[in-house]
Structure formats: C-alpha cells, structure tokens
Amino acid sequence: DGGITQSPKYLFRKEGQNVTLSCEQNLNHDAMYWYRQDPGQGLRLIYYSQIVNDFQKGDIAEGYSVSREKKESFPLTVTSAQKNPTAFYLCASRGPPGLELFFGEGSRLTVL
Amino acid sequence: QKEVEQNSGPLSVPEGAIASLNCTYSDRGSQSFFWYRQYSGKSPELIMSIYSNGDKEDGRFTAQLNKASQYVSLLIRDSQPSDSATYLCAVNRDTGGFKTIFGAGTRLFVKA
Numbered sequence: 756d757g758g759i760t761q762s763p764k765y766l767f768r769k770e771g772q773n774v775t776l777s778c779e780q781n782l783n784h785d786a787m788y789w790y791r792q793d794p795g796q797g798l799r800l801i802y803y804s805q806i807v808n809d810f811q812k813g814d815i816a817e818g819y820s821v822s823r824e825k826k827e828s829f830p831l832t833v834t835s836a837q838k839n840p841t842a843f844y845l846c847a848s849r850g851p852p853g854l855e856l857f858f859g860e861g862s863r864l865t866v867l
Numbered sequence: 868q869k870e871v872e873q874n875s876g877p878l879s880v881p882e883g884a885i886a887s888l889n890c891t892y893s894d895r896g897s898q899s900f901f902w903y904r905q906y907s908g909k910s911p912e913l914i915m916s917i918y919s920n921g922d923k924e925d926g927r928f929t930a931q932l933n934k935a936s937q938y939v940s941l942l943i944r945d946s947q948p949s950d951s952a953t954y955l956c957a958v959n960r961d962t963g964g965f966k967t968i969f970g971a972g973t974r975l976f977v978k979a
Binding site for chain 2: 786788790795796797798799800803813845847849853854855856857858859860861
C-alpha cells in the first residue's frame with residue numbers, strides 16, 4: 756500500500772545527542788515536509804523540499820537539518836543545538852495531482 | 868498576528884447538533900484551504916479542501932470560504948461522539964513551492 760513511513764515511532768535520547776528521524780514515502784510525491792507539534796498546539800513547519808537535492812527552511816529550522824538525496828526519502832536530524840527538542844514530529848508529502856498533505860504516523864522524541 | 872488563527876476551544880456540542888469551527892488567515896495571497904482532523908496522539912487526516920469562494924459539501928461536512936473576509940469555516944452536521952477530536956485549519960501559500968501553514972487547532976467534544 757502507498758503511504759509514508761516514519762521511524763522510529765518513539766525515541767528517547769540524552770541531552771546533547773544528535774538524533775535522526777527517518778521518513779520514507781512510496782507515493783511518488785515530489786514535495787516533502789517536516790512539522791513539529793507540541794502538546795495542545797498546532798503544527799509548525801521545520802523544513803520542506805519540493806524536489807530532490809533542494810530544500811527550504813520553514814518557520815522553526817534552527818537546530819534542525821535535513822537532506823533530500825532521493826525522491827522517496829527526507830530524513831530530519833535534530834541536533835544538539837535545538838534547545839527544546841522534545842516533541843511530536845510529523846513528516847508529510849504532497850502530490851501531484853492534489854494540493855493536500857499526506858502524513859506519516861509521527862515520531863515522538865523525548866529528550867531526557 | 869498569527870498567519871492562521873483558530874479558537875482553541877474546547878467547543879462542546881451535544882450529539883446530533885451542528886458543530887461550527889472557524890478560521891481566519893492573514894495572507895491574501897493564500898490559495899487553497901484545508902481542514903484536517905487529528906485524534907489524540909495520532910497524525911492529522913484530511914477532512915475537506917476548498918479552493919474557491921462559497922460552500923463545499925461532503926457528507927456531514929461543509930466547508931465555507933470567503934476570501935474577501937479571509938475566513939474559512941467547517942460545519943459538522945449531526946455531530947457524533949466519534950467526531951470528538953482537534954480540527955486543524957491549514958492554508959497553502961505559493962512561495963515558489965507550496966508552503967502549508969496550520970492554525971493551532973480547535974478541540975471539539977461531542978457529548979453523547
């Protein structure tokens with residue numbers, strides 16, 4: 756079945772460690788996105804990519820990095836520079852043909 | 868001013884009633900508009916999309932768009948307890964690639 760796979764679903768890390776969250780899609784979508792969600796809040800855009808080897812910063816890119824070496828994959832690294840990394844991270848992709856986002860199941864990161 | 872604003876709620880309605888959810892956006896260049904439903908601990912799922920002024924109906928859901936007033940709404944008829952969730956309003960801006968901005972969401976409770 757087509758969809759977006761995020762891994763791991765749950766991740767615990769110590770402060771100061773870098774963490775990489777995986778996002779893979781088999782929808783043949785061009786655009787991919789990373790959002791962060793804090794409890795009781797909406798989604799905030801971290802990074803997005805319209806095509807392979809190109810990506811743009813979103814509204815809260817500081818402390819994060821991404822790569823887009825393949826159309827199917829858009830991993831997110833949460834670096835030690837991110838001051839408050841504990842959150843629910845959502846990866847999404849967009850067609851064509853539609854304009855809506857399709858989401859993975861999310862990765863919940865807890866920094867101890 | 869936030870780009871996309873929603874009343875955080877909670878909005879509580881009795882089973883069978885109409886739930887009315889509202890959203891305003893600040894960028895007049897916004898081109899497409901979406902409502903996503905998010906159950907607690909899960910990822911968002913698309914409920915409705917709307918691209919032109921007026922109403923769009925899909926089953927028990929009706930989306931309304933008024934670009935002059937920069938206002939989007941979602942009506943849920945015959946509300947069911949299973950509709951209890953957070954509803955996220957989202958807006959696409961074309962920045963050379965579509966950037967989707969989310970509101971903070973409105974929590975809806977449908978009482979049986």
